[in-house]
Amino acid sequence: MAVQNDKLRDPSWAWAEYEPNADQPWNLAQAGHLYRRAAFGASWEQLQQALSDGPQRTIDKLLKPQSEAVEFNRTYDEYEVATSSVDQLRAWWLRRMIQTPHPLLEKMTLFWHSHFATDAAKVKSDRLMRQQIQFLRSQALGSFRILLQGISQDPAMLLWLGAEANRKARPNKNLARAIMENFTLGPDHCTKDDIGDAARAFTGWFVLRSKLRYIPREYDSNEKQILGQKGTFTRNDVLRIILEQPATSRRLVRKVYRWLISETELPDEALITPIAESFAKDYDVLKLVETMLRSNLFFSKAAYRKRIKSPVEFSIGIVKALEGSISTTQLANDLADLGQNLYNPPTVKGWAGGKYWINSTAIVARHNLASALLLGSDPYGKKLNPWAVAQKHGCDTSESARRFLLDLFLQGDLDSEFYDSLSKTLRGQNVEELTRSLAYEIIALPEFHLA
Amino acid sequence: MSYTRRDFLKATLGATTMLSFASPVPNLLVRAANTGTGRQDDRDTVLVVIQLSGGNDGLNTVVPYADDEYVRNRPTLRLQSNDVHKIDSYLGFHPRMEAFSRLYKDGHLCIVQGVAYPNSDRSHDVAMRHWHTAEPDNPNCQTGWLGRTADSVWHTNQKDMPVVFIGPIVQPFGMRAENVIIPSIQSPDDLTIDPAPGESQPKQAVESFRSDKDNPLLNYLRDCTANASSNSRRIEAVTRASANKADYPAFLLADTLRTVAQLIRANVGIRVFFTELGGGGIGGFDNHANQLGNHCALLHQLSESLAAFIHDLKKDKLLDKVLVMTISEFGRTVKENGRRGTGHGAAAPIFLAGGKLKSGLVGSHPSLTDLDNGAMKLHTDFRRVYATVLEEWLGFESRAILNKQYESLNIVNV
Numbered sequence: 020m021a022v023q024n025d026k027l028r029d030p031s032w033a034w035a036e037y038e039p040n041a042d043q044p045w046n047l048a049q050a051g052h053l054y055r056r057a058a059f060g061a062s063w064e065q066l067q068q069a070l071s072d073g074p075q076r077t078i079d080k081l082l083k084p085q086s087e088a089v090e091f092n093r094t095y096d097e098y099e100v101a102t103s104s105v106d107q108l109r110a111w112w113l114r115r116m117i118q119t120p121h122p123l124l125e126k127m128t129l130f131w132h133s134h135f136a137t138d139a140a141k142v143k144s145d146r147l148m149r150q151q152i153q154f155l156r157s158q159a160l161g162s163f164r165i166l167l168q169g170i171s172q173d174p175a176m177l178l179w180l181g182a183e184a185n186r187k188a189r190p191n192k193n194l195a196r197a198i199m200e201n202f203t204l205g206p207d208h209c210t211k212d213d214i215g216d217a218a219r220a221f222t223g224w225f226v227l228r229s230k231l232r233y234i235p236r237e238y239d240s241n242e243k244q245i246l247g248q249k250g251t252f253t254r255n256d257v258l259r260i261i262l263e264q265p266a267t268s269r270r271l272v273r274k275v276y277r278w279l280i281s282e283t284e285l286p287d288e289a290l291i292t293p294i295a296e297s298f299a300k301d302y303d304v305l306k307l308v309e310t311m312l313r314s315n316l317f318f319s320k321a322a323y324r325k326r327i328k329s330p331v332e333f334s335i336g337i338v339k340a341l342e343g344s345i346s347t348t349q350l351a352n353d354l355a356d357l358g359q360n361l362y363n364p365p366t367v368k369g370w371a372g373g374k375y376w377i378n379s380t381a382i383v384a385r386h387n388l389a390s391a392l393l394l395g396s397d398p399y400g401k402k403l404n405p406w407a408v409a410q411k412h413g414c415d416t417s418e419s420a421r422r423f424l425l426d427l428f429l430q431g432d433l434d435s436e437f438y439d440s441l442s443k444t445l446r447g448q449n450v451e452e453l454t455r456s457l458a459y460e461i462i463a464l465p466e467f468h469l470a
Numbered sequence: 471m472s473y474t475r476r477d478f479l480k481a482t483l484g485a486t487t488m489l490s491f492a493s494p495v496p497n498l499l500v501r502a503a504n505t506g507t508g509r510q511d512d513r514d515t516v517l518v519v520i521q522l523s524g525g526n527d528g529l530n531t532v533v534p535y536a537d538d539e540y541v542r543n544r545p546t547l548r549l550q551s552n553d554v555h556k557i558d559s560y561l562g563f564h565p566r567m568e569a570f571s572r573l574y575k576d577g578h579l580c581i582v583q584g585v586a587y588p589n590s591d592r593s594h595d596v597a598m599r600h601w602h603t604a605e606p607d608n609p610n611c612q613t614g615w616l617g618r619t620a621d622s623v624w625h626t627n628q629k630d631m632p633v634v635f636i637g638p639i640v641q642p643f644g645m646r647a648e649n650v651i652i653p654s655i656q657s658p659d660d661l662t663i664d665p666a667p668g669e670s671q672p673k674q675a676v677e678s679f680r681s682d683k684d685n686p687l688l689n690y691l692r693d694c695t696a697n698a699s700s701n702s703r704r705i706e707a708v709t710r711a712s713a714n715k716a717d718y719p720a721f722l723l724a725d726t727l728r729t730v731a732q733l734i735r736a737n738v739g740i741r742v743f744f745t746e747l748g749g750g751g752i753g754g755f756d757n758h759a760n761q762l763g764n765h766c767a768l769l770h771q772l773s774e775s776l777a778a779f780i781h782d783l784k785k786d787k788l789l790d791k792v793l794v795m796t797i798s799e800f801g802r803t804v805k806e807n808g809r810r811g812t813g814h815g816a817a818a819p820i821f822l823a824g825g826k827l828k829s830g831l832v833g834s835h836p837s838l839t840d841l842d843n844g845a846m847k848l849h850t851d852f853r854r855v856y857a858t859v860l861e862e863w864l865g866f867e868s869r870a871i872l873n874k875q876y877e878s879l880n881i882v883n884v
Contacts, residue, residue, distance in 0.1 A: 138612070193610060282687065283685070357651070365646055365648060366612040366646075366648045374626040374687070375626065375651065376651065377694050378628070378630060378631040378651065379629045379694050379701055380653040380660075381653065382694045383661055383662070383702065386698075465694075468691050
């Protein structure tokens with residue numbers, strides 16, 4: 020055990036590419052883990068395919084979409100253009116998460132949505148919000164540098180922060196503060212004066228009638244001092260200086276670590292340093308994500324079940340496993356009640372996540388959502404049918420369906436005694452209802468809330 | 471086929487509830503405390519906030535019937551001195567607020583007069599935003615005062631969320647929190663999981679079924695699940711025992727308050743309930759025309775519902791732990807507008823009701839002649855009332871929530 024823990028802290032072992040071995044075999048549990056983190060859960064076929072492909076080939080597929088993904092996203096972009104409300108945009112996004120051939124892209128788009136959190140309720144323009152999320156998607160596995168540059172001139176962001184007017188005479192600190200304290204360095208790595216001078220570098224930029232405009236006479240061309248450097252900096256200079264700071268890459272790497280690997284403990288500096296340094300060279304998000312997903316650490320005990328599913332992950336995971344398609348308009352509302360209202364994150368800091376998702380009432384609400392999804396009546400109807408899925412994959416008795424669903428949802432994470440005892444007390448009117456009850460029972464387990 | 475959600479849950483919750491006893495070491499969880507910053511003590515007092523949406527006409531609620539200016543400015547809306555329920559020789563309650571008058575006489579009602587936010591803004595959105603953020607000077611404030619309250623007192627090993635919104639409208643901004651998820655509920659059903667048939671299962675055996683005992687997240691989830699089902703059993707026991715026993719009028723607000731009373735009885739860790747009268751949005755209290763009948767109906771609902779709630783709690787000796795507060799975005803103009811209605815105003819009274827307060831009038835009635843753009847001026851910043859209920863009543867550190875220390879009003883008897 021001690022040996023194992025030492026290894027977890029050793030960056031050269033932790034970040035080396037995972038190869039299945041006796042200690043860490045490639046099995047159903049690891050395939051499920053990979054699909055929970057790099058996607059929104061998996062169907063039985065995906066899990067089986069992953070078992071036969073092995074880890075690295077499965078990760079190849081998750082990272083690099085087949086060509087159909089581009090076409091898929093183009094089609095969905097068009098659907099979104101035809102929408103007229105944020106409610107519809109939420110529903111389309113959830114549908115995209117369910118249907119996409121490139122779930123990792125949506126997973127990271129969701130990451131950036133929480134990182135560059137913008138509340139549509141304040142922006143009051145579904146068009147600007149759609150454009151922002153589409154921009155985040157375009158670089159979700161691209162360049163953090165481009166993301167930062169884009170978001171700092173994104174009209175929705177400026178409106179949300181109340182930074183739509185950046186006058187020379189009255190520099191607006193809202194954007195500079197959000198960028199430096201939330202999007203990059205963190206509050207401990209910049210001062211009030213840094214923020215004040217950065218705000219002066221951002222002058223001249225306005226959002227007028229929902230469009231970004233630059234008014235040269237409103238730009239403050241005097242000297243500024245930012246993070247120890249002096250010059251007549253412009254907005255792009257400030258972003259360049261921020262990206263040069265080690266604090267920026269470290270903070271981003273830690274946040275991606277929390278998203279992909281573990282929420283339970285803060286990683287050692289030694290573990291973060293090598294990949295933060297490498298990330299700082301080009302801010303290539305795909306490479307960072309790839310390093311993490313392929314790593315020994317990712318497939319170790321330090322990561323396994325060490326995250327709490329967000330409401331989106333919780334619900335889409337059920338839908339993916341049961342190969343169904345449900346009303347995402349309804350789902351978007353139910354997720355809002357669970358605390359994850361897409362397009363409306365609570366503050367500029369995004370969703371705090373982790374244990375914050377859960378309290379006693381949230382547990383009841385998750386149970387109620389699960390039962391609504393599985394019960395087979397309004398508002399979700401009979402779109403999800405665990406018995407049909409079990410039959411499709413070769414089960415012909417309620418007993419075989421029971422074992423199948425436990426593997427599908429939890430990949431044998433329960434002790435065998437418990438595994439055997441589960442649902443022995445269930446009474447159902449017929450095998451389909453019995454299986455619905457069983458699926459609900461598994462989903463209501465504390466284990467199922469862990470990603 | 472009448473296979474309802476509850477039947478479904480009954481049929482399926484056997485194992486789940488059984489599992490909820492599986493928490494191996496709940497107390498050890500404290501070690502990983504990620505505590506909120508605010509101070510709190512071990513009080514179990516409860517605050518119930520009722521939002522009157524639309525801007526309540528304070529002048530026709532607590533009526534200065536003896537003021538000539540009132541009579542002169544309200545040719546059609548004025549309430550007659552013979553009809554109001556007199557508080558003193560100057561003020562009286564609206565004729566349909568007889569129940570409030572009784573609460574007042576019984577010492578359960580306190581009226582804080584002349585309350586508003588500074589620099590009067592007459593738009594519903596802006597005004598309501600001020601009451602919700604409690605930061606009128608910061609138009610970009612992203613959190614609500616009760617959201618910050620929950621953030622400051624909740625820590626991530628606590629299982630119950632201390633703030634709850636109850637009502638049929640979208641959760642108001644006042645509960646917007648940076649970290650925690652504040653639930654919106656409509657009935658006790660939203661907080662209950664049915665008790666399960668598998669409860670007789672030996673707990674020890676269940677515990678030994680579980681692997682991965684050292685995952686702090688899993689332990690926390692187990693604790694919350696266990697807590698959710700024990701809360702649920704308590705709530706169900708209370709609703710069964712008190713169903714239809716207490717006498718509430720047939721108003722939506724009364725139903726909501728009945729639920730609040732049940733949840734207080736069930737003692738499930740909720741310290742603040744927020745609910746609403748008027749329908750959200752630009753609510754029913756916004757009467758620019760033909761105000762009299764509509765306003766009368768709303769005040770009657772408020773008065774009867776709240777009185778029923780107070781009596782219900784009093785009967786069970788729970789009133790001493792409960793304080794109710796009404797808020798509304800603004801009062802109305804002193805002068806009626808020629809369409810038998812009133813415009814958006816400024817200062818208005820706040821009601822506080824409960825078992826442990828100094829009942830009576832607080833502060834003077836604002837002048838009806840020294841006006842700001844047709845409306846009465848404030849003399850008490852609304853944040854002083856917030857600070858009072860947070861600090862004096864709930865025992866929370868108001869400074870951490872309101873970002874400034876406001877002087878308390880001396881109205882709470884704890």
